[in-house]
Amino acid sequence: MNRIPLIIDCDPGTDDALCIMLLGASSKYAIKGITAVHGNVSLQHTAENALFLSHYYGIDCPVYRGAQQAMIVRNERAAYVHGGNGLADYEYSTEGLSCAEGYAWDFLYRSAREYAGELEILACGPLTNLAITILKHPDFASLVHRLVIMGGAAHSGNTSPLAEFNFQQDPHAVQVVLQAGFSDVTIVDLDCCNSAWLNPEEQKTMAALPAHNRIHGLLAQIMAHKVISDANITRVHGERFGRDRAARMVVCDAVAAAVAVDPALAQYRDVYMLCETEGTQTAGQSVIDRLGLSGKTNVRLAMNMDRDRYAALFMNSLKHYEEA
Numbered sequence: 001m002n003r004i005p006l007i008i009d010c011d012p013g014t015d016d017a018l019c020i021m022l023l024g025a026s027s028k029y030a031i032k033g034i035t036a037v038h039g040n041v042s043l044q045h046t047a048e049n050a051l052f053l054s055h056y057y058g059i060d061c062p063v064y065r066g067a068q069q070a071m072i073v074r075n076e077r078a079a080y081v082h083g084g085n086g087l088a089d090y091e092y093s094t095e096g097l098s099c100a101e102g103y104a105w106d107f108l109y110r111s112a113r114e115y116a117g118e119l120e121i122l123a124c125g126p127l128t129n130l131a132i133t134i135l136k137h138p139d140f141a142s143l144v145h146r147l148v149i150m151g152g153a154a155h156s157g158n159t160s161p162l163a164e165f166n167f168q169q170d171p172h173a174v175q176v177v178l179q180a181g182f183s184d185v186t187i188v189d190l191d192c193c194n195s196a197w198l199n200p201e202e203q204k205t206m207a208a209l210p211a212h213n214r215i216h217g218l219l220a221q222i223m224a225h226k227v228i229s230d231a232n233i234t235r236v237h238g239e240r241f242g243r244d245r246a247a248r249m250v251v252c253d254a255v256a257a258a259v260a261v262d263p264a265l266a267q268y269r270d271v272y273m274l275c276e277t278e279g280t281q282t283a284g285q286s287v288i289d290r291l292g293l294s295g296k297t298n299v300r301l302a303m304n305m306d307r308d309r310y311a312a313l314f315m316n317s318l319k320h321y322e323e324a
């Protein structure tokens with residue numbers, strides 16, 4: 001079966017790392033590149049982390065640097081969740097490795113032309129790279145077959161009562177993407193992510209992969225750091241936010257990866273979505289036209305994940321990295 005060309009646009013980020021792990025294990029895709037964007041931590045860290053992860057997972061593809069800041073706003077990063085280096089403070093070396101020459105937006109456009117009508121993109125960070133590509137190359141959206149975005153929040157946010165982190169980091173970029181005319185956009189928002197978690201048993205397996213699994217070191221570090229991350233989230237956002245994080249580990253970007261790999265894991269509703277850019281209390285909010293007043297739709301909103309099938313896909317992906 002011919003693999004589908006895929007580019008992952010991300011801000012690693014511990015959940016981005018698990019997203020790339022899942023996609024790297026999938027026989028559905030040929031990962032043609034990883035493009036790094038500012039977000040959880042600075043571009044310097046997200047690009048270095050992406051470079052390390054592609055090598056660590058054995059994904060033979062170029063890594064490109066993208067935008068180091070949002071188009072207009074400047075918001076807090078999320079090192080309190082992902083660790084100072086963005087990867088649970090896991091220590092690694094990228095000696096002998098380097099990012100590809102050039103910028104993410106030019107690589108995204110070159111790839112869209114090379115794989116016209118076939119290219120899929122999974123975006124799980126702020127959408128600044130995609131927005132720049134669209135503004136620089138107006139035919140970009142028409143060349144992309146499918147775009148899966150982890151972002152937005154149909155109901156409650158995570159970095160504010162109404163805004164999800166990726167959308168809040170660059171709401172203007174979200175507006176550019178949502179109005180660019182992509183023919184197939186799936187939004188995996190926070191509500192969808194919260195319907196697909198990993199239970200304590202699955203978390204224990206992740207924390208203690210066998211030594212012959214070549215990613216056991218990073219997974220053990222991510223799981224050990226989760227205790228710090230959960231405590232920080234509760235400190236920053238309050239007890240209610242973090243009350244069941246130990247019982248239910250929600251890995252947002254991995255949920256988006258699973259939806260990309262197996263769309264049947266979720267249910268969908270076609271809606272018209274925009275992103276608030278100006279409100280002092282609402283910037284980054286996903287604005288969904290639930291009544292259809294606009295008379296049009298622009299995205300397919302994923303929801304109601306099959307948790308057990310998602311977890312099975314996630315745990316099976318880990319086995320891909322076992323060595324004889």
Ligand code: RIB
Nearest residue numbers: 013015124125165166252
């Ligand atoms: O809100 C969750 C999203 O924001 C994830 O993509 C996480 O990595 C951060 O980028």
Ligand code: CA
Nearest residue numbers: 013016124125
């Ligand atoms: Ca991310």
